[in-house]
Amino acid sequence: MKVAIVAESFFPEMNGVTHSLLKILQHLDARGDQVLVIAPSTLENAPPTLEGAVIRRLPAIPLAGYRNIRVAMGGVVRVKALLAEFNPDVVHLASPFVLGWRAVRAAAALNIPSVAVYQTDIPGYAARYGMPFLENWAWQRVKRIHCAATTTLVPSSDSFQKLEAHGIPRMELWRRGVDIERFHPEKRSAEFRQMVAPQGQKIIGYVGRLALEKQVEDLAALAAIPNTRLVIVGDGPQREVLESILPEACFAGFLGGDELATAMASFDLFVHPGELETFCQTIQEAMASGVPVVATGRGGPVDLVDSSRTGWLYEPGDLTQLREYVMDLIGDDAKRAAFATAAFQQVQGRSWHVVCEQLMGIYAQAINERPRVPATLRASK
Helix, strand or coil: CCEEEEEEECCCCCCCCHHHHHHHHHHHHCCCCEEEEEEEEECCCCCECCEEEEEEEEEEEECCCEEEEEEECCCHHHHHHHHHHHCCEEEECCCCCCCHHHHHHHHCCCCCCCCEEEECCCCHHHCCCCCCHHHHHHHHHHHHHHHHEEEEEEHHHHHHHHHHCCCCCEEEECCCCCCCCCCCCCHCCCCHHHHHHHCCCCCEEEEECCCHCHHHHHHHHHCCCCEEEEEEEECCHHHHCCCCHHCCCCCCCCHHHHHHHHHHHHHCEECCCCCCCCHHHHHHHHHHCCCEEEEECCCCCCCCCECEEECCCCCCCHHHHHHHHHHHHHHHHHHHHHHHHHHHHHHHCCCHHHHHHHHHHHHHHHHCCCCCCCCHHHHHH
């Protein structure tokens, strides 16, 4: 196949969208497919090719408060020209909103099927960032994009229900894979544990971006739990504020690759308080590492955490319950070990190969539903 991927953000900016795209690119490269990635320009020197794909960058400006997150400029005409030149079989829209809105219109104009992947709760972000007046507008934009796409993929039952309530048709559930070789209980490190918890405390860990929508400040509810150390892995615009709110926590900064796998496996318990997660990849990575999870009972975590077996889901906003569930598992080694084993077993079989093969089938289905018009005929129109 020839696949064009249009991404609101892309490497070297690392986030959930980029992480998924890199796995998809690796899979397409292994198959021998031709791939074009259209993404915003970056502040750093970014490679013109990656995992066999050609990268075309569009001029972009930084998002207010997020220097490294850039919004692509320009109109539909530029995206349409890039797609027409590449002549793909299918267009993959990764978390579309700004650039994706142009791309879905360009693909429709060229009669190229499009697969739109809903991955970021942008309307929810608007409310969280004190702009509730933009929430309805954001939902209108999301609806227009996904109604125009050939197929919409959603990562969780919660996302499916939200989009269905907004009248978005032609949806399929497409979850995320997890690298079960990299994230594994064997990566647990006594050296890492000694470094972040030198007094031998039990480690309560969080991994993710340090931003308002992640609600990391809610972890203040875990202060002064005896014989524990809160370890925060990640970086972002809220780091300085969070360091003042959580003065006893260890802030390990951004970790990737094997360093992240080591940190994750070295936790005794993983916590995630964010209520706007459409999936929450870090929960799967914790489970693959043999670490039980305590997370909010809203959004993607509801599908991932089997409450009372692989971890606990607490009532959103009930920080007393969050603390109680953490204390329940931290204080009972046997229960925590049982939950850890169940968590590990639950994610086996969710490899990226399996998930990406499912995506290939979805591409094929979209292509069959909207037969491609040869480029020579499109040019004559």
